[in-house]
Amino acid sequence: MLHDLWRVPVVVAPMAGGPSTPELIIAAGGAGALGFLAAGYKTAEAMAGEIEAVRQETDRPFGVNVFVPQLPESEPEVVAAYVASLEPDASRLGVACGEPSWDDDHWNAKIEALLADPPAIVSFTFGCPPAEIVAALRAAGATVAVTVTTPEEAEEAVSAGAECLCLQGFEAGAHRGSFANDDRAGQDWGLLALIAGVGRATDVPLIAAGGIAGPSDVAAVLAAGAVAAQVGTAFLRCPESGAHPAHKAALADPGFTTTAITRAFSGRRARGLVNRFMREHPGAPAAYPQINNATRPLRAAAAGGGDAGGMSLWAGQGFRAAEERPAGEIVERLARGAEHRSR
Amino acid sequence: MLHDLWRVPVVVAPMAGGPSTPELIIAAGGAGALGFLAAGYKTAEAMAGEIEAVRQETDRPFGVNVFVPQLPESEPEVVAAYVASLEPDASRLGVACGEPSWDDDHWNAKIEALLADPPAIVSFTFGCPPAEIVAALRAAGATVAVTVTTPEEAEEAVSAGAECLCLQGFEAGAHRGSFANDDRAGQDWGLLALIAGVGRATDVPLIAAGGIAGPSDVAAVLAAGAVAAQVGTAFLRCPESGAHPAHKAALADPGFTTTAITRAFSGRRARGLVNRFMREHPGAPAAYPQINNATRPLRAAAAGGGDAGGMSLWAGQGFRAAEERPAGEIVERLARGAEHRSR
Numbered sequence: 001m002l003h004d005l006w007r008v009p010v011v012v013a014p015m016a017g018g019p020s021t022p023e024l025i026i027a028a029g030g031a032g033a034l035g036f037l038a039a040g041y042k043t044a045e046a047m048a049g050e051i052e053a054v055r056q057e058t059d060r061p062f063g064v065n066v067f068v069p070q071l072p073e074s075e076p077e078v079v080a081a082y083v084a085s086l087e088p089d090a091s092r093l094g095v096a097c098g099e100p101s102w103d104d105d106h107w108n109a110k111i112e113a114l115l116a117d118p119p120a121i122v123s124f125t126f127g128c129p130p131a132e133i134v135a136a137l138r139a140a141g142a143t144v145a146v147t148v149t150t151p152e153e154a155e156e157a158v159s160a161g162a163e164c165l166c167l168q169g170f171e172a173g174a175h176r177g178s179f180a181n182d183d184r185a186g187q188d189w190g191l192l193a194l195i196a197g198v199g200r201a202t203d204v205p206l207i208a209a210g211g212i213a214g215p216s217d218v219a220a221v222l223a224a225g226a227v228a229a230q231v232g233t234a235f236l237r238c239p240e241s242g243a244h245p246a247h248k249a250a251l252a253d254p255g256f257t258t259t260a261i262t263r264a265f266s267g268r269r270a271r272g273l274v275n276r277f278m279r280e281h282p283g284a285p286a287a288y289p290q291i292n293n294a295t296r297p298l299r300a301a302a303a304g305g306g307d308a309g310g311m312s313l314w315a316g317q318g319f320r321a322a323e324e325r326p327a328g329e330i331v332e333r334l335a336r337g338a339e340h341r342s343r
Numbered sequence: 344m345l346h347d348l349w350r351v352p353v354v355v356a357p358m359a360g361g362p363s364t365p366e367l368i369i370a371a372g373g374a375g376a377l378g379f380l381a382a383g384y385k386t387a388e389a390m391a392g393e394i395e396a397v398r399q400e401t402d403r404p405f406g407v408n409v410f411v412p413q414l415p416e417s418e419p420e421v422v423a424a425y426v427a428s429l430e431p432d433a434s435r436l437g438v439a440c441g442e443p444s445w446d447d448d449h450w451n452a453k454i455e456a457l458l459a460d461p462p463a464i465v466s467f468t469f470g471c472p473p474a475e476i477v478a479a480l481r482a483a484g485a486t487v488a489v490t491v492t493t494p495e496e497a498e499e500a501v502s503a504g505a506e507c508l509c510l511q512g513f514e515a516g517a518h519r520g521s522f523a524n525d526d527r528a529g530q531d532w533g534l535l536a537l538i539a540g541v542g543r544a545t546d547v548p549l550i551a552a553g554g555i556a557g558p559s560d561v562a563a564v565l566a567a568g569a570v571a572a573q574v575g576t577a578f579l580r581c582p583e584s585g586a587h588p589a590h591k592a593a594l595a596d597p598g599f600t601t602t603a604i605t606r607a608f609s610g611r612r613a614r615g616l617v618n619r620f621m622r623e624h625p626g627a628p629a630a631y632p633q634i635n636n637a638t639r640p641l642r643a644a645a646a647g648g649g650d651a652g653g654m655s656l657w658a659g660q661g662f663r664a665a666e667e668r669p670a671g672e673i674v675e676r677l678a679r680g681a682e683h684r685s686r
Contacts, residue, residue: 150601152600169533169535170513170531170533171532171533171535171536185601185603185605185617185621185622186600186601186602186603186617187601188513189514189660190512190513190514190533190534190535190553190554190660191533191535192512192514192533192534192535192553192554192555192560192563192564193514193553193554193556193560193659193660193661194660195559195563196554196556196557196559196560196661196664197660197661197663199559200663200664210533210535210536211533211535211536211539212535213536213539214539216538216539216542216566216567216568217535217536217539217567219566219567220535220538220563220564220566220567221535221563222566223559223562223563223565223566223680224559224560224562224563225559257495257529258493258528258529258530259529260528260529262528274528274529278528279528316536317532317533317536317537317540318536318539318540320540320543321539321543337566
């Protein structure tokens with residue numbers, strides 16, 4: 001069933017916050033890959049508008065990724081103290097920090113919209129949806145995938161009815177899809193070990209994500225047992241990507257040499273290029289989306305000024321391979337890693 | 344040249360502190376893999392004795408791994424404070440903490456012994472040896488490999504003359520081979536991203552290590568571009584392994600569910616099964632081998648009492664696949680992952 005979703009086993013990862021435009025998903029589908037719209041940070045109406053925009057241009061199947069909301073983790077005073085520590089940045093940028101408010105990212109409205117008019121596949125990130133929602137989406141005709149980062153999360157997702165798992169290795173760019181926003185020891189699994197560990201426990205098909213940037217990486221995860229490779233960062237510099245120009249430029253800037261995981265921007269662990277803001281704010285508490293809301297004006301002002309040091313420059317460990325080429329060409333290049341398997 | 348060192352592209356990792364017995368190296372070679380003696384924590388004489396023991400039983404090539412010493416990192420007061428925090432553990436075990444002394448692990452004597460009578464390959468861990476030592480070992484007839492954990496370390500090792508790199512992904516069990524014992528952001532690379540990142544920068548052959556525990560993992564790292572897979576944890580439970588019985592048992596104990604990186608036992612970052620000692624001592628400073636020397640009596644007493652909660656249970660992320668089988672059988676199983684490549 002999954003194999004009907006792509007001609008080549010490449011998934012263009014959902015990248016919320018701008019990069020995943022309808023154009024990127026259309027280009028991915030045109031090249032035989034499976035693209036995902038990113039519903040995160042959007043209203044249900046905006047999500048539906050993007051679904052419509054893709055459908056007007058292509059008959060290829062595509063997916064939609066939805067963030068699963070979580071109850072607030074940290075005490076308001078802890079959050080407030082962190083936000084206060086950002087004041088010097090805010091005043092330098094001439095803005096005020098945003099309200100560190102909690103929200104559920106329009107969860108119910110999105111699920112209703114997807115049930116009413118489902119795309120080919122719906123994937124979830126930041127948690128496992130209730131089994132009833134999984135069952136309802138499947139009954140409505142969508143394949144349901146859950147993003148997991150550990151064998152334990154994989155077990156929970158399969159129990160809830162997930163037909164497919166997106167395994168996100170620790171190498172992956174942007175937010176960790178972990179169900180819990182905590183600091184427990186041992187939660188970060190490398191992609192290869194995660195494929196093997198989850199593969200021992202379940203027969204559900206596995207899409208592998210994290211640091212995959214070239215055809216040899218695709219070949220590697222298929223050899224490890226995945227059915228497809230999910231790739232995000234390698235598409236960030238495409239003309240179809242809506243990533244900010246300063247973000248695109250930073251990915252190719254030799255001044256950025258490595259990535260790390262931080263809560264500085266959003267209150268949730270996410271991997272990005274190591275930059276000034278990340279270095280200057282190492283102590284952010286687990287408070288998503290409160291801190292994401294608080295830093296939004298700062299990130300917007302930094303982006304407006306082209307100041308990469310103050311932006312969240314999400315990137316996976318394979319970022320150095322990201323090229324400024326049309327998405328279709330990148331899909332073709334990645335697909336070469338799958339060729340020996342179909343011969 | 345490297346390919347003369349093995350019949351199957353499997354390297355049995357050096358595992359200092361007990362597991363890497365001459366018997367394990369002999370069995371590895373007999374099955375066509377390349378085994379490594381672990382010179383770490385030993386005198387040069389003990390190392391030479393093991394080399395001799397292997398040679399008496401086999402003509403197969405084998406390697407020796409040597410720890411590169413580093414100057415002390417942390418202030419003595421910081422080290423003393425951590426050691427003082429271990430007193431309750433020590434008194435419960437009825438022992439005293441060891442002296443947190445620095446040593447160079449008999450560096451000069453080992454290099455002299457290896458120059459005088461070199462094995463087929465010498466690998467280094469915890470740093471890059473000076474170019475003169477690399478050149479001298481090569482002139483003496485040994486292949487020289489350096490363990491690296493980042494693209495930057497890889498560049499330094501190749502500049503120093505390394506003919507081969509052992510890429511250690513973040514998934515790997517036991518000590519990180521990082522050149523520096525610090526906490527800089529972005530130092531932990533997943534194995535796949537590391538192979539791709541280093542492969543873009545150098546043509547030196549790459550041996551991949553970290554979380555590799557089954558044939559599909561071997562197939563994956565070969566597909567990613569490595570010339571061989573280095574595997575440690577999967578051999579810990581072999582009869583030929585000198586790992587402590589409580590360590591062997593813990594690897595198969597469902598009570599241990601994950602691994603994490605800690606400085607608690609040695610003052611250097613190392614991955615092991617998450618256990619009581621690791622959880623109770625999260626704040627160890629960067630001070631190797633001082634803290635390793637301080638905790639030695641505690642670890643020995645815990646091991647003597649079969650208390651896995653107080654031992655350093657080094658293990659990579661693939662630990663769950665470790666089987667209690669002869670090493671030769673495990674080599675054979677892993678080698679199946681390389682079969683499609685020679686067809």
